[in-house]
Amino acid sequence: MTTITHPASPPAAAVQQRVGPLDAVRHTLTLAWRSLVQIRHNPMELGDLSLQPLMFVALFAYVFGGAIAGSPKAFLQFGLAGIICQNALFLTMNTGVAVNNDITKGVFDRFRSLPIARSAPLAGRIAADVVRQVWSMAILLGVGTLLGFRVLTNPVSVLGAVLLLLVFTCAFSWLPVLVAMLVDEPEKVMMLGFVVVFPLTFASSAFVPVSTMPGWMQAWVAVNPATLLVDAVRGLLVGGAVAAPALGALAWAAAIGAVCAPLALRAFRRRS
């Protein structure tokens, strides 16, 4: 076993120290595959991804729709963008739960002891999350359309809405990931969904016209990142101002990512 102790011709450290970009992509895809195969063995998650959005659309349209907008159909035309945004933000909680699971169960340590790209575990998760997000947006749009929602813009705008949502949720998911680094149980990450995503999305322009709210709340709603995101997505789906709210939403996304990502990475280093 002398070959191991004294490598016959020690390769230049710099050459082997880095993982090639092609290999990094392969590692990322393998880990994205892993994250998606999980769904097959986890009916709960399939429910999160498919049933929950379906129920939200039906409940909002048929329970509140008439009272808010006069008819379920009229409500969807206004509120589907809000439902899509709320659902997208809730899905980011799953990212935090998964990260926490991997760390507490030691799976992350195993990945980190493998000769793979350092970025692959996180990049793989992000890639899989994009698939999850697109899947549940498609369900929401599909079900909405069945119940009477109509896209009034064009396919390019719809694509723009999807892209905006993906960029925003990628950045926003650093918040649940940060919390995942700080807590000891995945359930505590889910709490974040209730204390942050609920107030954020309900106290916004997602479901009702802002003009019906008290003045002090309107002041918050105007700067609320969820409002900006919802307004932009709504504009892209059914028409209306897009540029200003989209830029505002992207600014918020950049800010959330810029604050939470370094904190999350720091917390991770401390934790290990």
Next chain:
Amino acid sequence: MDNTIEAHGLVKRFGATTALDGVDLAARTGTVLAVLGPNGAGKTTAVRILATLLQPDEGRALVGGYDVVAQAQQVRRLIALTGQYAAVDESLTGVENLLMLGRLLGQSRAAARRRAAELLEQFSLADAGGRAVKTYSGGMRRRLDLAASLVGRPRVLYLDEPTTGLDPRARSDLWEVIRDLTGDGVTVLLTTQYMEEADQLADDVVVIDRGRVVAVGTPDQLKAQVGRQVLRVSPVSAADVPAVARVVTDLSGVAPEVTRDAVSAQVSDPGLPPAVLQRLTDADVAVAELSLRKPSLDEVFFALTGHHTDDNDDWSAVA
């Protein structure tokens, strides 16, 4: 013989706590090195440094000739790690877990499949391979975890308390696997709290306590160093304890440990127990128990460090 693992003066601090305080250790190629110590001694910290998961504050370590900090990626090509808990993805099946690792290690789809089937067979998991891991028993998870470590045929294997929480049967199965591996030239570093485990498996043992190495040697050398066996005498009447203590002191020449109802002392002379019994019989002291046994890990510790294992602060949270 060459050392596959070599660490010199490893120091690691977590805030005000010093988890490792200058640890040296070496594992010869193709042998088992046991790192023995109580909870919080720094065993896990040492393993995490050798597995490139943590960087030492001072000192350096070489694995297969590569520096664990400067050449971490090369080290990762040689090693595999099995931690205290089964680090497998519970949402995946056994096969999927192994396939994922095979693919990450650069195996082709077909090769990864073959290797997964081979390992599941070897670890008696072939029937359960298609089930999600969350349906596995604790012992099955551990076996899958070890199988997962072997996917890439590592040359160096770290086992961090691999048998904690396993039943005796599963434990001896695992020992068998570890022996087979060293037969193939794999170097194993094993941490354990069990003297027996070190005794069964290790070619060399490093005893660490509070972040320092307190003893190094083969299991036999260590036992000889700790020495003696433990004589315990318990009289029928607690009132006779002082009399028993006098006799034991007299005959063994050491100060025994005296409790409410028993006297124990470390002894090396095999003729001592009958002599003690004879003296006590002569003195009309009725004896309820007289036993001679090997030292427990706690007593080994006591002999090596002068304190009991549970005197340690609880460092397990950081180590």
